Amino acid sequence: MASYRIALLPGDGTGPEVLREGVKVLQAVAHPFGIAIETMSYDFGGDRYLATGEVLPDSGIDELRGYDAIYLGAIGHPQVKPGILEKGILLRIRFEMDQYINLRPVKLYPGVETPIKGKGPDDIDFVVVRENSAGLYTGLGGIARKGTPYEVAVQEMVYTRNEVDRCLRYAFQTTQKRNKTNTLTLCGKTNVLTYVYDLWERAFHEMGAAEFPDVKRDYAHVDAITMWMVKNPEWFDVIVTGNMFGDIITDLGAMVQGGMGIAAGANVNPDGVSMFEPIGGSAPKYTGQNVINPLACVFAGQMLLDHLGETEAADRVEQACVAFLESGKLPGLSAKHIKEAGLTTSQIGDIIADLAAAG
Ligand code: IPM
Ligand code: MN
Numbered sequence: 008m009a010s011y012r013i014a015l016l017p018g019d020g021t022g023p024e025v026l027r028e029g030v031k032v033l034q035a036v037a038h039p040f041g042i043a044i045e046t047m048s049y050d051f052g053g054d055r056y057l058a059t060g061e062v063l064p065d066s067g068i069d070e071l072r073g074y075d076a077i078y079l080g081a082i083g084h085p086q087v088k089p090g091i092l093e094k095g096i097l098l099r100i101r102f103e104m105d106q107y108i109n110l111r112p113v114k115l116y117p118g119v120e121t122p123i124k125g126k127g128p129d130d131i132d133f134v135v136v137r138e139n140s141a142g143l144y145t146g147l148g149g150i151a152r153k154g155t156p157y158e159v160a161v162q163e164m165v166y167t168r169n170e171v172d173r174c175l176r177y178a179f180q181t182t183q184k185r186n187k188t189n190t191l192t193l194c195g196k197t198n199v200l201t202y203v204y205d206l207w208e209r210a211f212h213e214m215g216a217a218e219f220p221d222v223k224r225d226y227a228h229v230d231a232i233t234m235w236m237v238k239n240p241e242w243f244d245v246i247v248t249g250n251m252f253g254d255i256i257t258d259l260g261a262m263v264q265g266g267m268g269i270a271a272g273a274n275v276n277p278d279g280v281s282m283f284e285p286i287g288g289s290a291p292k293y294t295g296q297n298v299i300n301p302l303a304c305v306f307a308g309q310m311l312l313d314h315l316g317e318t319e320a321a322d323r324v325e326q327a328c329v330a331f332l333e334s335g336k337l338p339g340l341s342a343k344h345i346k347e348a349g350l351t352t353s354q355i356g357d358i359i360a361d362l363a364a365a366g
Pocket of ligand 1: 254286
């Protein structure tokens, strides 16, 4: 029997509510597939910080290294200044555990409404591979002459060849594995960021020609890509890009696939411990109301299973979500829709868990 140890980071706001449902579905699917899942929960987040002043102890990172995967709810607390928890927990885990890939599928499921007129599930199915460890997020920079009219602020976009190469390699491999149109699009800004995206573009073509000649290579500037993602999302198979652009275009991607209630992502270290999360945030306004959509977190759980090599169990989770979405029980994915439907976060979790267990 395959057995896995998963660290749970429920985090802030509605994080604990959605993660509970995500775990419920994992456990429901584990049994029929002969998988044992052991979980351990950590209370890193705003409440712990406010009570103890501690964001994430060094021992926490060391412990997290001992798990097969990390499953995160959400980070961000209304009483904590923005940046402290995001940098101290989310970004620290990504960086220190070298989760250098942020994999964000953009897939429109049947029964889900996209704001893009005339497009359906056949048109919206691509993956963004966001570099997750460097670029503008490296944190190099500073402020001089603070508070004067001559103040200077610098924030450096930093990339080494190795950081670019390892991300590109993962993106090429992802493209081969998906086997859709076998097209990898590099999203950059070579007309203005003539150093960093020059490096990306050279590395992209060199690696593609030498190691992945079967993968078609395409390039688009980031501003143009936001346009095409809305106008012709069917053009895309896999998009690879740097950290900052990836952050921005994946929020657009989330909207294109139906909203934050459904978008999930994986912070991947291909040789280490990876972390899976719904990308919607902590939604403080709805905390404790049991009205937030747990689907995004369930999809993050699907990615977790897939990453562990439990592809059949992962597929089963996806099928259960699709069956739920197609059942017409929900008129939409927002908290408002969930209330309208007379459902709760935990009831949706129950329904999907039952579907997943039954197969
Ligand atoms: C994301 C988030 C984070 C990011 C924030 C919370 C630091 O927006 O996961 O996309 O910028 O990466
Ligand atoms: Mn973001």
